[in-house]
Amino acid sequence: MHNATVIALRTVATILILATFVPLLPFEAWYIRIFDFPRSQIFVLAAFTLLIFLVLRWWRYGIDKILIPGLVASLVFEAVNIYPYTFLSPVQVQQAPADAPADGQLSILVSNVYQHNVEHQLLIDLIQEHSPDILLTLETDSIWQKGLRPATDSFPERVAIPLSNTYGMHLYSKLPLRQTRTRYLLEEEVPSIKTYVQLRNGVWVELHAVHPKPPVPTEDDDSKTRDAEIVLVGKEVKGSDYPVIVAGDFNDVAWSHTTTLFQKVSGLLDPRIGRGFYNTFNAKYKLLRWPLDHVFHSDHFKLVKMERLPHINSDHFPILAILSFAPENKYEQEEPQPDEDTAEEAAETIEEGKEEAQEEDD
Template identity: 25%
Template sequence: MIIKRRNVPLMGVIELFASLTILMSLISLFPSFNWFFELTVHFKFQYFIASLVFFCIFLYSGKIWVTGLLAGCLLLNAFFVIPVYWNKQNGASDTQSALNLMLLNLQSHNTDYPAVTQLIRSYSPDIFIGQEINKEWQQELESLVHLYPYQKIISRLDNFGIAILSKIPLDSIETHRWGEAKLPTLSANFVFNNQTIKLITTHLLPPGDKTYYQLRNDHANTLVKKLLPASTPLIIAGDLNMTQWSNNYQILEDQTHMYNARQGFGILATWPAWLGGLGLPIDHILVSQHFNVKYIETGPNVNSDHLPIIATLSLNKVR
């Protein structure tokens, strides 16, 4: 007995994925105060790319009604994606000095120490912020003390060790255990261009299930409460495990009156590293209105699951 294989037309597969793109785009419109809806929200850029591709395919094939649906889907996702490329400046900045920051989730089981130290030496940021620090990474970062004499490193057995390495003297370095998760947050003050700046770095839990989702949001909400009101220049940097399209992220940005340093420079995806520009922007540098962002970019893959993000900031001129 010969069993004939049933061939699935290529167009049928394309129609299936086009339908999924439309469906997920619509689901992602629901407020992300729910664990499942939260997961769908983060892929706005991917929905945008997919809807653009499928729109071109069906426009070429002459299927008008499907093309119309995809045109609507494309415009819907463009509403969220395009504004990321709109520049945000806050007035005249000091052109004589700039503050360079690098943020990198090292990945605790990454052992490519030479790649990371070479990255730091190559970019030579004023301040390096590392996450997922274990004992091995602590030893590696401490070896850079001749370049970064001001260090605060907390290593852990899990993925929530954290570190600040600075060329600039750090004052009032404190370790906080904000939120029910009790994960470490570092805060430090330093003087730059004759102004005191507060730097906060933290690593929020990934929303892998409902419990982690709630703990992540509790951590972020506690962070907001502790920071308000913020009258001095403020920087928050860390793996927040959410994109800027999440309602939970918007609460953090709106209530602290801060903005994302990547605003105006594009998506700048950081995770997973192997996806490059098609990944998710979950590592963030947020700055208060005291700053302008001169430049921001993602760095090369150093065998972590995250890409580094490097920002050059300037303070607004005092009027």
């Protein structure tokens, strides 16, 4: 085989191995954290590369004696990470029975619209088709607020935060809201929403809407503030006396260390586990997609339906979740459990994020 091809294959193998294990380093720099995202892509590429090595019988030669075990380790590690989001895994959230009471159900549609997208009608059509109880839109400015009115006029409750910095947020509800607060947990220009929504059966549910900054050079050089906001919300809802839903664009994947820490801290469940990836980003590139938009909830709920909705010309697909309030069966579902290091790690994550945000303000 041509030397250039051999070098190329070995280079690819080395990159895949590094990409797998670099995120284990205790650093929050964007060029480290970015490798949390493409776990499924790395798995496929590592499997293909390993197959080539085996077909060519390279396990007998020099550096290949290191690269092949490295690729095997990469495959195993990536498989462990993505396994829960395949149909091979047991579900974390039980399926609601067909006769679940309608007055205990809540449908929520989450859509990061991409602020510069002008195809308002595509989202309007989806809202009118699915008629959710709760609509959460992200990256919505005043233009989007006006553009969606043909659909949002049917929502009597509204929380509008129109911003032109791509962190605008709008929450629309057909159900009553109370004690609604717009909050800026760590950064002045990045809002979140906390409110309580009343189901048709009279039960009040604590709802959080979030959209922290991503760890990319154009936004944040590291993931400290993102991680801190996610974990801060998780810590807050753990002490809630109400059923809880946390929804939004976390700018983090479901299997990352930070989102896993969020689940351990909050005890919230992920309805995707055992059902699929529900990749919402990037809608424009089929081979580069991962789950960034989330709907987590307490064990008071079971799942009626979860669906990734059609493309609306955004870089995100909208996602729809329909939950059923089922408190009498809540203990059938096992909450993510903290380990002995969870509280300390959560406190450190929050403190580092606050310090980072303070330095940016100064």
